[in-house]
Amino acid sequence: xxxxxxxxxxxxxxxxxxxxxxxxxxxxxxxxxxxxxxxxxxxxxxxxxxxxxxxxxxxxxxxxxxxxxxxxxxxxxxxxxxxxxxxxxxxxxxxxxxxxxxxxxxxxxxxxxxxxxxxxxxxxxxxxxxxxxxxxxxxxxxxxxxxxxxxxxxxxxxxxxxxxxxxxxxxxxxxxx
Ligand SMILES: N[C@@H](CCC(=O)N[C@@H](CS)C(=O)NCC(=O)O)C(=O)O
Numbered sequence: 001x002x003x004x005x006x007x008x009x010x011x012x013x014x015x016x017x018x019x020x021x022x023x024x025x026x027x028x029x030x031x032x033x034x035x036x037x038x039x040x041x042x043x044x045x046x047x048x049x050x051x052x053x054x055x056x057x058x059x060x061x062x063x064x065x066x067x068x069x070x071x072x073x074x075x076x077x078x079x080x081x082x083x084x085x086x087x088x089x090x091x092x093x094x095x096x097x098x099x100x101x102x103x104x105x106x107x108x109x110x111x112x113x114x115x116x117x118x119x120x121x122x123x124x125x126x127x128x129x130x131x132x133x134x135x136x137x138x139x140x141x142x143x144x145x146x147x148x149x150x151x152x153x154x155x156x157x158x159x160x161x162x163x164x165x166x167x168x169x170x171x172x173x174x175x176x177x
Contacts, residue, residue: 005170019076034068037122049122060116063106063123067130071099075133092137100134100144107146113153120157128154132165136175 005011006020015022015031023030026043030036041049051057073079074095080088110116115123131151134141141148154160161167166177 033126034064034122037064037125041122047120049120049125051116051119051121056116059110060121060123063103063110063115064126066099066103066106067123067126071096071103071130072126072133074099075137089137092133093139096130096134096137096139099130100139100147104144104146107150111146111150114150120154124150124154127151128160129165 006015007018011022012018014024014029017031019031021031021033021036023036025039030039037049050060075092080092083091107115112118114120115127127147128151131141131147155164164177165171166175
């Protein structure tokens with residue numbers, strides 16, 4: 001299998017963690033999705049991705065962190081390699097299921113149309129790709145009606161359609177939608 005460009009020496013000069021995303025912007029290079037989103041929020045605040053209200057903002061950050069720190073890293077490629085081919089599917093299913101069990105409960109009290117109320121926020125930017133990974137690892141999503149309802153509403157938006165992980169120029173053929 002060809003080595004993905006993110007493991008090239010050239011990419012490592014952008015992000016020594018060899019992880020995507022890495023964004024070159026305004027003369028700096030940023031890795032880590034939440035840092036990137038917060039920078040975009042502060043420098044390009046239309047549309048807003050964080051509510052003004054401190055409590056709602058904290059809830060958006062909590063949900064974002066739950067996904068970006070509490071689920072996604074545990075089913076990352078480097079972790080799955082360590083777990084090994086035989087167990088990687090069940091491992092990924094277990095960590096996503098355990099995270100989604102908590103997330104579903106939280107979203108029941110925070111969601112409107114989207115994760116927090118009726119405006120798209122940073123939490124939604126974290127949710128959509130994590131649901132895509134849950135589908136990739138064949139997690140039974142029938143236990144998560146709130147997560148599925150929000151994801152469906154997000155995928156109706158053009159921004160989420162064009163940025164979907166299964167529709168990127170370098171999406172491997174077997175994952176392409
Ligand atoms: N915490 C970072 C992590 C970035 C990350 O884990 N990216 C994944 C793809 S979604 C990756 O490049 N994984 C490669 C690996 O695990 O070696 C973020 O939220 O941006």
